[in-house]
Amino acid sequence: MKNTIKVERAKKNWTQADLAKHIGISRQGLNSIETGKFIPSTLLALRMAKVFGTTVEELFQLEGNEDGLGE
Amino acid sequence: MEQSKKSLHLQSIVYALIYGATYLPAAWLLKHQVVGQPVSIIIAIVPVITFAIFIYKYIKSFSAMDEVRQRVQLEAVVIGFALTAMLLMMVFLLGLCGISNNLWFGYADMLGYCWLFYFIGWVVSKRKYGV
Numbered sequence: 001m002k003n004t005i006k007v008e009r010a011k012k013n014w015t016q017a018d019l020a021k022h023i024g025i026s027r028q029g030l031n032s033i034e035t036g037k038f039i040p041s042t043l044l045a046l047r048m049a050k051v052f053g054t055t056v057e058e059l060f061q062l063e064g065n066e067d068g069l070g071e
Numbered sequence: 072m073e074q075s076k077k078s079l080h081l082q083s084i085v086y087a088l089i090y091g092a093t094y095l096p097a098a099w100l101l102k103h104q105v106v107g108q109p110v111s112i113i114i115a116i117v118p119v120i121t122f123a124i125f126i127y128k129y130i131k132s133f134s135a136m137d138e139v140r141q142r143v144q145l146e147a148v149v150i151g152f153a154l155t156a157m158l159l160m161m162v163f164l165l166g167l168c169g170i171s172n173n174l175w176f177g178y179a180d181m182l183g184y185c186w187l188f189y190f191i192g193w194v195v196s197k198r199k200y201g202v
Contacts, residue, residue, distance in 0.1 A: 024137070025137035025138070025139065026137050026139070026140065026202070028139070028201070028202040029137045029138070029139035029140060029202060031201060031202070032139050032200045032201050032202050033139070035201060037199070037200050037201050038138075038139050038142065038200050040138065041138055044138060
């Protein structure tokens with residue numbers, strides 16, 4: 001799964017610490033999500049989308065065969 | 072809010088240290104049979120109580136963690152539990168074959184291995200999620 005958190009953050013000129021504070025997680029936790037190592041819960045994804053004024057679909061996208069539909 | 076979360080994490084660490092501070096002297100006192108049996112029973116129970124308090128504080132702290140840290144702790148506990156269960160099973164089955172080594176695989180050692188496996192799981196999981 002890829003995400004556009006870094007891009008959205010740059011638009012707002014926020015550091016990871018700023019965003020982490022807004023959505024109530026640790027900076028290290030946010031870094032883990034931003035780098036794709038951890039997939040956040042629906043609640044956290046919705047919170048992120050809300051603070052950026054966008055949608056979860058804009059923020060997170062499936063890649064490759066992750067849609068589960070096969071070839 | 073953030074302050075109370077930090078306070079809960081700190082409390083769980085403090086109670087882990089209290090548990091350690093009661094367990095180690097108790098083990099030493101009981102091993103060297105310094106006191107009589109009635110007092111020994113009380114000494115044997117104290118670390119169990121401090122451990123129970125520590126677990127209570129740990130669970131409270133766990134519920135205040137963010138989801139990435141919760142995942143790290145969960146994986147650490149699962150890895151620790153699985154490795155400890157494997158070791159116990161192996162020691163038990165080897166014991167049935169008449170192969171046992173109480174010097175390295177007694178009850179006290181098993182407890183030590185359990186903590187060791189938890190910390191191995193913790194390091195593995197922390198590296199996995201980069202936290």
